[in-house]
Amino acid sequence: MCRHTQTSPTLRSGLAADLASRRSAETRRLVLSQRRLPGPLPPGLARWFPALEVLDVSGTGLAALGSELLSLPRLHTLLAKNNRLGGPGSLPKGLAEAPLLGRSLRVLNLSGNRFAELPAALLGLRGLQSLSLGSNRLHSIPPEIQELRSLEFLYLGGNFITSIPPELASLPSLSYLVLCDNKIQSVPPQLAQLHSLRSLSLHNNLLTYLPREILNLVHLEELSLRGNPLVVRFVRDLTYNPPSLQELAGRTIKSRNVSYTPGDLPGNLLRYLHLASNCPNPKCGGVYFDSCVRQIKFVDFCGKYRLPLMHYLCSPECSSPCSSASQSSTSQSESDSEDEAIVAAHRMQKVLLG
Amino acid sequence: MEQPVQTQMWKAQTLEELVQILHHLFAGDKVNVAEVQALMDSYDSNPLEWMQYAKFDQYRYTRNLVDQGNGKFNLMILCWGEGHGSSIHDHTDSHCFMKVLQGNLKETLFEWPNKKGIGEMMKKSERVLRENQCAYINDSIGLHRVENTSHTECAVSLHLYSPPFETCSTFDQRTGHKQKVRMTFYSQFGERTPCATAVLQENN
Numbered sequence: 283m284c285r286h287t288q289t290s291p292t293l294r295s296g297l298a299a300d301l302a303s304r305r306s307a308e309t310r311r312l313v314l315s316q317r318r319l320p321g322p323l324p325p326g327l328a329r330w331f332p333a334l335e336v337l338d339v340s341g342t343g344l345a346a347l348g349s350e351l352l353s354l355p356r357l358h359t360l361l362a363k364n365n366r367l368g369g370p371g372s373l374p375k376g377l378a379e380a381p382l383l384g385r386s387l388r389v390l391n392l393s394g395n396r397f398a399e400l401p402a403a404l405l406g407l408r409g410l411q412s413l414s415l416g417s418n419r420l421h422s423i424p425p426e427i428q429e430l431r432s433l434e435f436l437y438l439g440g441n442f443i444t445s446i447p448p449e450l451a452s453l454p455s456l457s458y459l460v461l462c463d464n465k466i467q468s469v470p471p472q473l474a475q476l477h478s479l480r481s482l483s484l485h486n487n488l489l490t491y492l493p494r495e496i497l498n499l500v501h502l503e504e505l506s507l508r509g510n511p512l513v514v515r516f517v518r519d520l521t522y523n524p525p526s527l528q529e530l531a532g533r534t535i536k537s538r539n540v541s542y543t544p545g546d547l548p549g550n551l552l553r554y555l556h557l558a559s560n561c562p563n564p565k566c567g568g569v570y571f572d573s574c575v576r577q578i579k580f581v582d583f584c585g586k587y588r589l590p591l592m593h594y595l596c597s598p599e600c601s602s603p604c605s606s607a608s609q610s611s612t613s614q615s616e617s618d619s620e621d622e623a624i625v626a627a628h629r630m631q632k633v634l635l636g
Numbered sequence: 637m638e639q640p641v642q643t644q645m646w647k648a649q650t651l652e653e654l655v656q657i658l659h660h661l662f663a664g665d666k667v668n669v670a671e672v673q674a675l676m677d678s679y680d681s682n683p684l685e686w687m688q689y690a691k692f693d694q695y696r697y698t699r700n701l702v703d704q705g706n707g708k709f710n711l712m713i714l715c716w717g718e719g720h721g722s723s724i725h726d727h728t729d730s731h732c733f734m735k736v737l738q739g740n741l742k743e744t745l746f747e748w749p750n751k752k753g754i755g756e757m758m759k760k761s762e763r764v765l766r767e768n769q770c771a772y773i774n775d776s777i778g779l780h781r782v783e784n785t786s787h788t789e790c791a792v793s794l795h796l797y798s799p800p801f802e803t804c805s806t807f808d809q810r811t812g813h814k815q816k817v818r819m820t821f822y823s824q825f826g827e828r829t830p831c832a833t834a835v836l837q838e839n840n
Contacts, residue, residue, distance in 0.1 A: 363788050393718070394788040416718055416787030435694065439719045440787035458694055462719050463787070481695040483719055504696050506721070508809055 298324035305330035315340040315361070322346055328353035340364050340391070349374045355382040359389040368396025368418065378406025385409050393417050393437065405429045416440045416460070425449035439463050439483065448472035462486050462506065471495040485509045532558065643668060646675040651685040655703050655711065658796070662708040667731055667798055669772060676770040676796065681737040688826045689713040690792050696720055697784075698822035702794075709798035712821070716741065716791040721783025723806040724757065725817075726775050731798045735770040739784060739791030743771055746779045749812030757809050779807060 297320055309331050319342040327350040328334075334354050338361040339347075345366040351357065352374055367373070372395075378384045387407055393416035400415065405426045412435035420441035427433075428449040435458045443464040450456075451472040457480045466487040473479075474495035479502055486509035525533070534540065536558050544552060646661075648654035657675055661668070683690075689700045690713055697720040703711040716739070724746055734743075745760040760778055764785075765771055773780055784791040805814045821829055 414718075437718065437787070460719055463785075485721075512810065 294321040294324070297321065298326060302326060302330055307332055309333060310356075311336040311338075313338040314342060316342075318343045322348055323350045325350045327351070328355075332356075335359065337361070340394075345369065346372050347374060349376075352376065352380040352383050354386075356386055357383055358386050360387060361389075361391045362395070363391050363414070364394035366396060367392060368398065372397070373401050373403040375403065377403045378408075388412065390414070400424050400427065402426075408432060411435065411455075413437070423447050423450060428452040431455075434458065434478075436460065446470055446473065451475040454478070457481070459483065469493055469496070474498040477501065480504065482506075528554070643671045643674070646671070646678060648675060648679040650682070651679065651702075654679045658703075658709065658711065659706060662705055662798060669731060672731075672733060672796070673770055673772050676733050676735045676794070677768070679735070679768075681735075681768055681794075683738065686713055686737060686792070686794070689823065690715050691823050691828060692717055692790065693822060697722065699795075699819065700826075701821045701824040704800070705798070707800070709796055710800040712795050712797075713737070714793045714795055715822075716784035716793070718784065718787050718790065721785075722781055724779050724781045724809055725804050725806045726779050727773060727797070728801040728804045729775055730801050731796075732773045733770060733796040734765070734773075734782070735794045736765045736767050737792040737794050738767060739786060739789045740767070741765045741791050741793055742783050742785050744781045744783075745773075745777070746781070746807070746809075748779060749807065749814070755812065757807060757812050781809075 301324060310333055312331055312334055315338045319339070322344065323339070325348075331354070333356060335356050336359040337351075337354070337357060340361050341364040343366055344362065346369075347360075347362060347367065351360070374380075384407060387410055389412040390404070390407070390410060391412075391414040392401075393414045395415075395418050397415060397418040397420060400420060400423060402424075404410070404413070405424070407430060409432050410430050411432050413430065413433060414435075414437040416437045417440040420438065420443055422443060423438065423446060425447045426449075427447070430453065432455060433453050434455045436453075436456060437458075437460045439460045439462040441464050443461065443466055446461065446466060446469060448470040450459075451470070451474075453476065455478055456476050457478045459476070459479060459481070460483040462483045462485045464487050466484070466489060469484070469489065469492055471493035472495075474493070474497075476499065479499055481504035482499070482502060483504070483506045485506040489507070489510040490512060492507075532555055535542070535555060542555075547555075646657050648657055654675065658672070661672055661675065686702075689702050691698055691700055692715045694717065697714055697716045700713045700715065701710065702713055703709075705711060724744075734741075742762060742764050744762040747758040747760055749757055757779075782793075801819075803816055803818050806817050807814045823829055
């Protein structure tokens with residue numbers, strides 16, 4: 283019962299014939315998963331299922347998704363996990379530019395494939411809300427990820443990712459971020475700008491500390507950190523390189539508000555002065571440029587666990603007690619004076635002995 | 637003289653039958669753990685029978701109440717999305733049976749932290765439970781963490797707790813520090829039952 287509509291191998295025309303025979307202007311979901319497909323999806327797909335909204339080709343052994351998808355005008359969910367995608371040409375060229383599919387696609391699941399990098403073909407999908415690339419072979423996240431403006435759900439667990447680009451924090455609607463089972467050594471402080479983040483999965487990575495800005499994620503409800511070599515002891519970085527003369531001059535200008543005009547200084551020094559960072563110690567009010575002290579402090583996270591957070595201070599003296607009156611602290615602020623650091627260590631011991 | 641305990645081998649053909657037999661087994665005061673475990677083992681998972689209870693949440697695993705066992709036990713279905721896991725927890729002096737209905741779940745057993753409670757908790761063992769396998773735990777055996785380690789597949793499990801309990805303690809793996817938590821149901825008898833989310837769940 284083979285209808286030979288094209289000169290392709292018997293099996294492939296068998297698939298095309300099978301799908302053609304099921305053609306329908308009403309079919310919204312097509313599930314072809316869990317059976318080995320003999321070849322790529324036939325080009326007639328969009329003609330036979332013009333109303334298709336959900337296509338599931340998971341576990342079919344597909345090595346490429348081609349242009350047959352581009353003319354599906356209503357496809358919002360494409361599930362293609364556990365296949366052999368990942369080589370060049372795995373995804374159709376012009377995917378993001380496709381006038382209909384490029385805008386309609388909301389959910390894309392490519393978990394369990396062989397992608398070694400986040401496919402560039404995806405980056406223009408401005409309507410994409412959910413992207414899964416779990417269990418692939420990614421070593422990094424491209425900064426262009428920020429182009430996926432509508433992304434709410436990003437699953438990248440089970441790859442070989444070593445760092446998180448700060449551009450990830452530009453995704454305004456991101457609420458679920460999964461980075462577990464990777465090789466991440468640090469979290470950029472910019473991640474705290476993800477105001478919509480509700481759930482952050484970082485377990486089984488190589489983190490030793492977190493940036494103090496993580497306390498700003500006020501909507502965070504789920505946080506997984508297990509399986510990281512997080513430091514448990516109060517740690518202070520003892521290798522402090524004293525500031526250069528240029529740095530000292532820069533600090534003085536800034537902290538004493540010495541006025542200057544662009545004509546007063548060469549361009550490189552003007553730019554240098556612009557790069558001053560404020561010391562986070564509220565009692566200090568100083569600035570630093572290149573020379574700072576890294577210090578890990580422990581902060582009560584929502585009254586539960588003590589998390590090691592990295593602080594950058596302008597000098598070792600910054601953690602010593604100040605003579606100024608103590609300020610009231612919010613529930614999320616951390617202590618920066620030596621006094622309070624000692625108290626924190628005490629409390630830490632109490633927790634451990636608990 | 638005490639009557640010898642007879643362990644009957646039950647076979648539950650359907651989920652409904654499983655519930656009925658459970659009611660019978662828990663009618664008295666004594667729980668025959670081997671009998672209950674054999675019964676749970678015997679049920680061949682059929683998604684058509686439990687899919688009405690299997691409500692997934694994008695952010696974390698869900699607890700969906702199936703039956704209240706006349707106050708003697710709680711039977712519930714837990715739905716685990718990719719990468720979802722529990723904290724290390726105890727079972728508040730109750731029996732806990734856990735059967736995988738779909739996918740795989742990794743169970744890691746931990747020793748109770750010692751009274752001084754300093755430092756990393758000790759892992760006893762770990763195993764992966766496959767579809768239809770059933771595990772048992774109680775506080776005298778230890779503590780455990782359950783997780784769906786798959787990045788591509790969901791998992792569903794059937795849990796029986798007797799007596800029922802609403803609070804338990806969760807433990808920080810790094811320090812052994814424990815905290816009491818109240819457990820909630822995502823749905824009951826197939827109906828979604830939302831409630832206010834509690835404090836941040838740090839999964840440690």
